[in-house]
Amino acid sequence: MSKIERDILLTEVALRDGSHAIAHQYTVEQVTRAAKALGEAGVPYIEVSHGDGLGGSTLQYGLSHTDEMKLIEAAVSASGDSKIAVLVLPGIGTVAEMKQAASLGVKMARVGTHVTEADVSAQHIQKAKELGLETVGFLMMSHMAPVEKLVEQAKRMESYGADAVYMFDSAGALLPDQVRERVRALRENVGVDIGFHGHNNLSLAMANTLAAIEEGAKRIDGSIRCLGAGAGNTQTEVLIAVLDHLGIRTGIDLYRIMDVAEEVIAPLLQVPQEITRDNLVLGYAGVYSSFLLHAKRASQRFGVDSRDILIELGRRNVVGGQEDMIVDVAAELAGLRQG
Amino acid sequence: MSKIERDILLTEVALRDGSHAIAHQYTVEQVTRAAKALGEAGVPYIEVSHGDGLGGSTLQYGLSHTDEMKLIEAAVSASGDSKIAVLVLPGIGTVAEMKQAASLGVKMARVGTHVTEADVSAQHIQKAKELGLETVGFLMMSHMAPVEKLVEQAKRMESYGADAVYMFDSAGALLPDQVRERVRALRENVGVDIGFHGHNNLSLAMANTLAAIEEGAKRIDGSIRCLGAGAGNTQTEVLIAVLDHLGIRTGIDLYRIMDVAEEVIAPLLQVPQEITRDNLVLGYAGVYSSFLLHAKRASQRFGVDSRDILIELGRRNVVGGQEDMIVDVAAELAGLRQG
Numbered sequence: 001m002s003k004i005e006r007d008i009l010l011t012e013v014a015l016r017d018g019s020h021a022i023a024h025q026y027t028v029e030q031v032t033r034a035a036k037a038l039g040e041a042g043v044p045y046i047e048v049s050h051g052d053g054l055g056g057s058t059l060q061y062g063l064s065h066t067d068e069m070k071l072i073e074a075a076v077s078a079s080g081d082s083k084i085a086v087l088v089l090p091g092i093g094t095v096a097e098m099k100q101a102a103s104l105g106v107k108m109a110r111v112g113t114h115v116t117e118a119d120v121s122a123q124h125i126q127k128a129k130e131l132g133l134e135t136v137g138f139l140m141m142s143h144m145a146p147v148e149k150l151v152e153q154a155k156r157m158e159s160y161g162a163d164a165v166y167m168f169d170s171a172g173a174l175l176p177d178q179v180r181e182r183v184r185a186l187r188e189n190v191g192v193d194i195g196f197h198g199h200n201n202l203s204l205a206m207a208n209t210l211a212a213i214e215e216g217a218k219r220i221d222g223s224i225r226c227l228g229a230g231a232g233n234t235q236t237e238v239l240i241a242v243l244d245h246l247g248i249r250t251g252i253d254l255y256r257i258m259d260v261a262e263e264v265i266a267p268l269l270q271v272p273q274e275i276t277r278d279n280l281v282l283g284y285a286g287v288y289s290s291f292l293l294h295a296k297r298a299s300q301r302f303g304v305d306s307r308d309i310l311i312e313l314g315r316r317n318v319v320g321g322q323e324d325m326i327v328d329v330a331a332e333l334a335g336l337r338q339g
Numbered sequence: 340m341s342k343i344e345r346d347i348l349l350t351e352v353a354l355r356d357g358s359h360a361i362a363h364q365y366t367v368e369q370v371t372r373a374a375k376a377l378g379e380a381g382v383p384y385i386e387v388s389h390g391d392g393l394g395g396s397t398l399q400y401g402l403s404h405t406d407e408m409k410l411i412e413a414a415v416s417a418s419g420d421s422k423i424a425v426l427v428l429p430g431i432g433t434v435a436e437m438k439q440a441a442s443l444g445v446k447m448a449r450v451g452t453h454v455t456e457a458d459v460s461a462q463h464i465q466k467a468k469e470l471g472l473e474t475v476g477f478l479m480m481s482h483m484a485p486v487e488k489l490v491e492q493a494k495r496m497e498s499y500g501a502d503a504v505y506m507f508d509s510a511g512a513l514l515p516d517q518v519r520e521r522v523r524a525l526r527e528n529v530g531v532d533i534g535f536h537g538h539n540n541l542s543l544a545m546a547n548t549l550a551a552i553e554e555g556a557k558r559i560d561g562s563i564r565c566l567g568a569g570a571g572n573t574q575t576e577v578l579i580a581v582l583d584h585l586g587i588r589t590g591i592d593l594y595r596i597m598d599v600a601e602e603v604i605a606p607l608l609q610v611p612q613e614i615t616r617d618n619l620v621l622g623y624a625g626v627y628s629s630f631l632l633h634a635k636r637a638s639q640r641f642g643v644d645s646r647d648i649l650i651e652l653g654r655r656n657v658v659g660g661q662e663d664m665i666v667d668v669a670a671e672l673a674g675l676r677q678g
Contacts (some may be wrong), residue, residue: 175584176546203539203577207515207546226613238542238614241623245514254623255646262616272611274565275577277601284580284593307594 004042004251008243009219011045011110012038012236013197014265015075016087018227020051022270025065030268032078037264038224039080041256043236045108047085047221048075051229053112054086054093054101061092069100076105083107085136088128090120095127102131111157112138112168114319115145118153125160136195136219137162143173143286144317147182151189164193164219169208172201172231172279173286173314176211183215195219200231201283203275206242209234213248224257225265226273230282230289237261281307285314294323298330308333343381343590347582348558350384350449351377351575352536353604354414355426357566359390361609364404369607371417376603377563378419380595382575384447386424386560387414390568392451393425393432393440400431408439415444422446424475427467429459434466441470450496451477451507453658454484457492464499475534475558476501482512482625483656486521490528503532503558508547511540511570511618512625512653515550522554534558539570540622542614545581548573552587563596564604565612569621569628576600620646624653633662637669647672 015031031048038046050056050068057064064071075084085108086101087093098109109128111121121137128135137157142150154165167182174182179196186194196212196219198205209220222236237257244254282289287310295313299306309330318325354370370387377385389395389407396403403410414423424447425440426432437448448467450460460476467474476496481489493504506521513521518535525533535551537544537560548559561575576596583593621628626649634652638645648669657664 175581176549200542202581203545203574204581206542207549210515210546235542235614237616238619241619242514242541242543245623255644258616258619258646266615272613274612275574276605277576277597280577280580280597284584305594307597 005249006044006251007249008213009044010236010250010252011047011085011219011221012043012224013047013221013233014223014225014227014236015071016047016049016053017051017229017233018223019049020229021227021232021273022268024050024057024062026071027066028070028074031071032074034260034264035075035079035082035084037260039078039082041260042252043082043257044251045085046075046079046082047087047110048072049087052092053089054097056089056092069104072101072106073104085110087112088124089113090124095124098124098128098133099131102133106133108134108136110136110138111162112140115139115142115150115153118156121157122160125157125162129161134163135161136164136166138166138168138197140168140170141288141319142167142169142182143171143178144319147185150182151185154186154190158190158192162192164195165190166195166197166219166221168197169199171286171288172199172205172283174204174208175202176204176207179208179211180215183212183217187216193218195221197221198234199228199283200226200233201275201279205232205234206238209239210242225261225269227265227269231275231279232273281310285310287314287318288320290320291323291326294326295330298327302330302334304330304333344588345383345590346588347552348383349575349578349589349591350386350424350558350560351382351563352386352560352572353562353564353566353575354410355386355388355392356390356568356572357562358388359568360566360571360612361607363389363396363401365410366405367409367413370410371413373599373603374414374421374423375417375419376599378417378421380599381591382421382596383590384424385414385418385421386426386449387411388426391431392428393436395428395431408443411440411445412443424449426451427463428452429463434463437463437467438470441472445472447473447475449475449477450501451479454478454481454489454492457495460496461499464496464501468500473502474500476504477507477536478505479507479509480627480658481506481508481521482510482517483658486524489521490524493525493529497529497531501531503534504529505534505536505558505560507536508538510625510627511538511544511622513543513547514541515543515546518547518550519554522551522556526555532557534560536560537573538567538622539565539572540614540618544571544573545577548578549581564600564608566604566608570614570618571612620649624649626653626657627659629659630662630665633665634669637665641669641673643669643672
């Protein structure tokens with residue numbers, strides 16, 4: 001793999017982010033087949049974990065069909081020259097689990113926090129480095145912080161030892177010019193590689209990815225056949241085709257990656273990866289997908305459109321864990337209407 | 340409707356371009372319900388015709404379930420303040436059919452030709468104007484002509500009397516910078532409104548639409564719930580959400596258009612509007628969708644990858660009607676391989 005010229009380092013996330021889209025039901029056979037095919041197509045990194053990362057298989061986040069360590073082991077042995085990455089969200093995934101993953105042959109840890117909470121990644125990033133893992137820091141829901149805050153948080157992750165820092169557009173809420181401004185600021189202020197991870201709720205995952213690359217992002221996440229949470233991510237095989245037209249090298253074989261999408265991944269889809277009303281509303285409001293069900297319940301209780309609730313939650317920058325705010329907002333909106 | 344401020348004039352094409360996606364099986368009931376709901380959402384123009392325009396219901400292009408004049412009549416009576424448009428492709432649709440459509444209450448004719456064949460639109464555009472119809476000229480497969488040629492052809496349509504000229508990215512082959520360059524050149528050289536119609540084969544319909552708007556395109560086509568040929572068009576309700584964030588006014592109610600997508604259009608979908616391998620290859624190669632089946636047949640006969648055939652056809656700018664070239668190209672590629 002060392003001889004392959006790559007302008008952009010792609011990480012395939014369908015075996016992690018896509019786990020959300022299939023209710024975490026991946027089997028060893030599916031992961032083996034997918035990792036082998038992705039390896040043969042020349043994908044440099046393949047992320048494998050529960051949708052919420054190591055340790056995510058819980059009643060709260062959804063139980064996995066198969067122990068993720070078994071899936072990781074299968075991916076490592078099948079993926080050839082491709083390296084296996086795991087997602088670790090401090091508070092969910094532990095250092096012990098990261099160690100176990102490393103012992104199974106994982107080569108990269110991706111440590112993610114909410115965009116304003118980089119602090120909590122310090123220990124995980126440092127331990128990952130000690131384990132000899134390539135280590136990436138993620139700032140999730142990055143649309144929720146102003147540019148200066150995003151930069152400051154990225155610098156913290158860099159200071160903990162991250163080899164690269166990604167901005168995640170977790171809600172698929174950013175517009176291309178916003179991505180452009182953010183990536184530019186990160187590039188100007190952070191020494192390590194900048195990465196971008198997009199979602200397609202506003203049909204802008206590809207546009208945002210191209211904007212990020214134009215501004216100097218060197219690492220990009222894609223989900224093959226768009227298999228990711230919500231409306232899916234930047235569709236890997238489509239991105240490879242577009243980058244090919246632009247003369248940007250990924251080291252990934254276009255025909256092979258198209259075939260993996262159609263022959264290996266498409267049969268796994270349980271629901272079409274389309275932009276439904278719910279996904280659109282989440283992207284438009286810029287809120288956590290976990291708010292949706294709560295907002296619909298509050299909508300029925302207070303007779304307020306769930307969209308009004310979600311948009312107001314987005315305006316107030318309500319974050320995960322503040323679900324009790326949803327009822328407050330709904331009640332307030334109902335009061336405003338009556339008032 | 341005269342009081343509504345609109346920065347962009349949207350034409351909804353799901354009842355025409357989307358006809359391809361459901362094998363031209365629209366019923367009077369479906370069109371009535373959709374046109375009514377689109378009208379209530381404030382969509383200014385709704386295109387209703389066979390996927391290949393007036394007169395398209397043939398063995399060659401696919402037989403319609405219902406006589407399109409019946410569908411047009413239903414749309415006119417249901418659509419409230421929205422105006423009904425029809426597509427006319429000279430060579431398929433006749434002036435007589437355009438007259439009949441006008442007598443049923445259609446207010447706009449959209450006359451389309453291949454990007455290098457604007458000449459053949461002269462009569463239809465002139466007759467449409469005589470009938471008192473707002474008249475739009477389309478240049479289809481616009482990626483196949485250099486910018487100067489595109490401009491020259493647009494000027495011809497303008498000279499025939501078109502009130503606006505659209506560039507169609509019929510194959511979903513253009514990249515945002517290419518759209519930008521083309522729309523800019525059109526704006527600089529053509530006096531009437533410029534329009535853009537995108538397809539999503541490279542996951543760039545939204546990006547290309549925003550690029551067109553930034554360069555001054557005033558008319559945009561969208562397909563609600565992405566119901567259009569191939570990978571679908573710019574998804575209308577998503578576009579309305581994005582433009583709302585950008586402060587660009589369409590006069591369309593966001594919640595209502597979301598609801599039409601989910602409640603009226605989604606149930607009509609026969610196949611998910613996803614980017615499949617076939618659609619991706621067509622966009623990447625920049626060729627007519629009608630070439631696909633021929634290329635697959637030639638692939639089997641000559642033992643050449645159908646993608647190699649399609650890409651070579653794209654390189655040679657082969658156009659519809661030259662399907663015999665497909666076998667020639669396949670044979671040549673097979674010879675090259677053996678040689």
